[in-house]
Amino acid sequence: MFKRWKDPLQWRSWVWVALLFFGAVLPYANTLSNAFVYDDVSQILENPYIRSFHYLPKIFGSAVWSFTGSLSRYYRPLMTFGYLLCYKAFGFSPAGFHLVSVLMHAATVCLIFTLTRRMFGDRTLALGTAALFALHPIHTESVTWIAAVTDLELTFFYALAFWFFLELDGSAGRRRILVWLAMTGSFTLALLSKEQAFTLPFLATVYEHFYRENRAETNWARKLSRYLPLWLLAAAYLIIRRFALGGLVVTSNHWEMTRQEVILSALALIGQYLWKLIWPVKLCAFYVFDKSAGILDPPIIAGVLSGILLTAGFGWLWKRSRLVSFGLIWLVVTLGPVLNPKWLGENVFAERYLYLPSVGFCWVSAWGLIRLWRLLPSRQTIWRQAFIAALGILAILCGWRIVIRNSDWRDEVTLYTRTLEVSPNASTMRVNLANVYQREGLLQQAETEYREGLARDPGCAECLNHLGRLFVGQSRYAEATDFFLRAIQLNPRALNAHLDLGMAYQLTAMMDRAEQQFRIAATLAPRNSRVHVMLGSFYYQQGDHPRAETELKQALSINPYNGQARIALGKLYESDHRVTEAIQEFQTALQNEPGDYEAIVALRRLRPAQN
Numbered sequence: 116m117f118k119r120w121k122d123p124l125q126w127r128s129w130v131w132v133a134l135l136f137f138g139a140v141l142p143y144a145n146t147l148s149n150a151f152v153y154d155d156v157s158q159i160l161e162n163p164y165i166r167s168f169h170y171l172p173k174i175f176g177s178a179v180w181s182f183t184g185s186l187s188r189y190y191r192p193l194m195t196f197g198y199l200l201c202y203k204a205f206g207f208s209p210a211g212f213h214l215v216s217v218l219m220h221a222a223t224v225c226l227i228f229t230l231t232r233r234m235f236g237d238r239t240l241a242l243g244t245a246a247l248f249a250l251h252p253i254h255t256e257s258v259t260w261i262a263a264v265t266d267l268e269l270t271f272f273y274a275l276a277f278w279f280f281l282e283l284d285g286s287a288g289r290r291r292i293l294v295w296l297a298m299t300g301s302f303t304l305a306l307l308s309k310e311q312a313f314t315l316p317f318l319a320t321v322y323e324h325f326y327r328e329n330r331a332e333t334n335w336a337r338k339l340s341r342y343l344p345l346w347l348l349a350a351a352y353l354i355i356r357r358f359a360l361g362g363l364v365v366t367s368n369h370w371e372m373t374r375q376e377v378i379l380s381a382l383a384l385i386g387q388y389l390w391k392l393i394w395p396v397k398l399c400a401f402y403v404f405d406k407s408a409g410i411l412d413p414p415i416i417a418g419v420l421s422g423i424l425l426t427a428g429f430g431w432l433w434k435r436s437r438l439v440s441f442g443l444i445w446l447v448v449t450l451g452p453v454l455n456p457k458w459l460g461e462n463v464f465a466e467r468y469l470y471l472p473s474v475g476f477c478w479v480s481a482w483g484l485i486r487l488w489r490l491l492p493s494r495q496t497i498w499r500q501a502f503i504a505a506l507g508i509l510a511i512l513c514g515w516r517i518v519i520r521n522s523d524w525r526d527e528v529t530l531y532t533r534t535l536e537v538s539p540n541a542s543t544m545r546v547n548l549a550n551v552y553q554r555e556g557l558l559q560q561a562e563t564e565y566r567e568g569l570a571r572d573p574g575c576a577e578c579l580n581h582l583g584r585l586f587v588g589q590s591r592y593a594e595a596t597d598f599f600l601r602a603i604q605l606n607p608r609a610l611n612a613h614l615d616l617g618m619a620y621q622l623t624a625m626m627d628r629a630e631q632q633f634r635i636a637a638t639l640a641p642r643n644s645r646v647h648v649m650l651g652s653f654y655y656q657q658g659d660h661p662r663a664e665t666e667l668k669q670a671l672s673i674n675p676y677n678g679q680a681r682i683a684l685g686k687l688y689e690s691d692h693r694v695t696e697a698i699q700e701f702q703t704a705l706q707n708e709p710g711d712y713e714a715i716v717a718l719r720r721l722r723p724a725q726n
Contacts, residue, residue, distance in 0.1 A: 184643030243481030382418030445475030
C-alpha cells in the first residue's frame, strides 16, 4: 500500500482526481441556495413515499408517479429511494438535495477520468475528457434541477458497470467473480435509474468484438462470458417491468404520430442534440416539440447533414484511431432511446438527455484537441501558448455560463420566466408561472399568462382548466364551467378538469352533476388521493357521513400525509361527537405539518371538551 503512495505517477493521478472533483463542484456551488422548483414540488414535497422506509415495496414495485394515481410507466425507483435517504438526512431542505446532485456530478467526473484512463491508457486524454465533461454547460439542467438526478444516477452506474466490464479482461479466479458481481450490480442500479441503461449490453457486445485489444486471441466462450450476463439481466428487467408496471412503453403524448413522422422527427432531433453539444447557447428548461412532416424542413436537412457528419467522422476515426471512434458509437447508441417521440412525454427534447451520451462526445473532442496540440510546431511556442490560453478562456467561459445558468433554477418564477424568454410557446411553463402568480394572489397577472398561453396554443387544455379554476375563485361560475367543459372536450381524460367542474357544479347546487364529475375522476384515477378527498368532502356536505368517511380514509390509505384529508376527517369526527378520534386526526395532521393553523385551532377547541 505504501509503495503505491510513493509511486509519483500514482500520487499524481490522485492529485488530478482531486482537482477534477473540486473543478466539478465549484461551478455548481451556487445551486445550494436554490429552492424546489417544477417537478421537485410533486416528487419531493407532495410524495408520501419519500417519508418512510415502509414504502420501499411501493418505490421498487410501481411507476415513479404512482403516488399521484397517474398511469405513467416511467420506472425510476432509485430516484425515489435517493429522495427518501435525502429526506431522512436533510428533511425538506432543498440545499441538502442540491448538495447530493452536485456531489454525484463530481463523482461521475472522477469516474469518467478513471474509465477513460483504463480504456485508452492515456492519462492526458482522461484528464481532458473529464475536464470537458465537468465544465460542459449542457449539463447544467442535470446537475441544477433536483428532479434530473436520474441522469446523474444513470451515468454514474452505467459508466461504473462499463469500467467493471473492462476489468474482466485479465481477471481470473476469485477476483473475476467479484468483478463480475460488481458489473452486474452496477448495471442493475443503472437499470433502476433510467430506461436508457438498457443500451449497455449492446455497447459491451460491440466493444468486445470490435474494440477490445485482445479480441483476436479471445475465444467466443470467453467473450460471451463477459457480456452475456448483461443481456440476461436486461431481459429479466424487461420481464419484471412488464409485470410491475403493466407495460414496457411509457405513457406518451405523441401516440398519434405516423411512422414517417417518427423517423423524420428522429432525424431532426439528432441535428438538434449534436448542435447543442457543439454550441450550448440559448439553453432553457422546456423546448416545444413540433412534428417534422417534410423531408425539406430545415431541421430535417440539419439532421441528415449531422448523420452524414457522424458517419464520415466515424470512418475517419476508424482508420486513424479506432478506439476513439467508439466514442461516436457511445454517443449515438445512448441517445437512441430519446429519439423516438412516442417513447417520451410532453418534453421530447431536453438537455438532460445528453448527460450520458456526452461522455462519447467528450472522448472524441478531447482526443481532437490533443491531436491538434501535437500538430502545433514545438519550436514555435507562441502557438502553443495561444492554444493553452484559448483553452483557459474557454474553460472560464464555460464555468461562468454554468454559474449564470444555475440562477435560472433559483425559484419557480425565475425558472418559468427565463424559460419563456427563450421558448415563448411553452404553454406548460406559462401555466406553471400563472399558477405561481395565482397562489401569491396576483390574479390579474395569472389571468394574463393563462390567456397568453391559450392565444399561442388554442389546444391548451391546461390553460382552459386553470382559467376556469381562477374564475371559480372569483365566483364567476358560468364562465368557469364553460372553460372546464372546453378543456374536457379537448382532453376527455383531463382529471383536474373533471374535479374542478364537479366543484363548480357543487358550488352552484347542481349536486347530481357534481357527483357525476367526481365519479368520472375516480374512474380515471382511482389511486389519486385528491379525488377521494373531494368525493369525501362532497358527501360530507350532503350529510352522508358514512360514505364521506369511506372516501377520506381511502385518500389517507393512498397518502397518509395528505393534510387536507386528515383535517376533513377530523372535522367529520368532530361533527359526529367522536372527540377522541377527531383529536387523533388533528394531532396527526399537526405532526405531519407543524404549524397547521386548522389543526391548532381545532385542538384548542376540542381538548377542553375531552376533559
